[in-house]
Amino acid sequence: xxxxxTALTFDSPVVLVGGAPDPVGLSAMLSEWPTIAADSxxxxxxxxxxxxxxxxxxxxxxxxxxxxxxxxxxxKLFGQDDTDFExxxxxxxxxxxxxxxxxxxxxxxxxxxxxxLAATSNQSDLLLVGADDxxxxxxGDIALRLPVGIRVSIIPLAKQSFVASSGLAWPxxxxxxxxxxxxxxxxxxxxxxxxxxxGAGDGYAVIAxxxxxxxxxxxxxxx
Numbered sequence: 001x002x003x004x005x006t007a008l009t010f011d012s013p014v015v016l017v018g019g020a021p022d023p024v025g026l027s028a029m030l031s032e033w034p035t036i037a038a039d040s041x042x043x044x045x046x047x048x049x050x051x052x053x054x055x056x057x058x059x060x061x062x063x064x065x066x067x068x069x070x071x072x073x074x075x076k077l078f079g080q081d082d083t084d085f086e087x088x089x090x091x092x093x094x095x096x097x098x099x100x101x102x103x104x105x106x107x108x109x110x111x112x113x114x115x116x117l118a119a120t121s122n123q124s125d126l127l128l129v130g131a132d133d134x135x136x137x138x139x140g141d142i143a144l145r146l147p148v149g150i151r152v153s154i155i156p157l158a159k160q161s162f163v164a165s166s167g168l169a170w171p172x173x174x175x176x177x178x179x180x181x182x183x184x185x186x187x188x189x190x191x192x193x194x195x196x197x198x199g200a201g202d203g204y205a206v207i208a209x210x211x212x213x214x215x216x217x218x219x220x221x222x223x
Contacts, residue, residue, distance in 0.1 A: 013220075103130040141197050146215070150208065161199030168190060
């Protein structure tokens with residue numbers, strides 16, 4: 001990001017809409033939360049009947065900025081060293097950011113979104129939603145309630161050590177994971193209450209099926 005802008009601070013969770021298709025009309029389902037659009041996400045948001053408070057990005061994928069409603073704040077940020085998703089994460093402060101339209105449609109965009117989860121200094125809970133999977137960025141320990149038998153993957157965002165875990169078919173106790181060396185694909189839930197105690201590291205992603213979304217959202221917003 002090459003310009004300085006005041007942070008957009010919220011007391012409630014925020015729905016951040018990207019340019020990929022909304023898998024199940026989720027942005028409409030989360031209508032009680034404020035919406036922010038990342039660049040071309042403005043088109044997806046308006047199509048879903050949501051008028052974002054702001055649009056953030058370099059605006060290179062927006063059809064006609066002048067035609068947007070005047071009360072949508074336009075925050076134009078130049079620079080090719082970060083994606084529009086990263087630009088948004090640099091500005092939004094909220095207890096939870098739910099990103100829709102960043103994973104699942106194009107693999108390169110999905111990789112860019114995962115890179116953003118690793119690179120950002122944003123301390124919000126970050127949850128990305130695709131048609132098949134959800135990705136929760138975690139720093140530190142976590143406890144989740146998940147259905148017994150489902151797959152769950154634990155992916156380091158660079159390097160991450162683990163002290164212990166419970167409720168998983170393949171425990172994480174004493175493991176050190178590093179992208180390009182060792183990751184935790186397709187673990188399985190043995191007990192509906194799983195815990196992960198993290199050691200030193202850069203954080204990790206918990207990847208679960210889309211069907212777990214409602215439960216995880218409830219746990220994140222009621223914690």
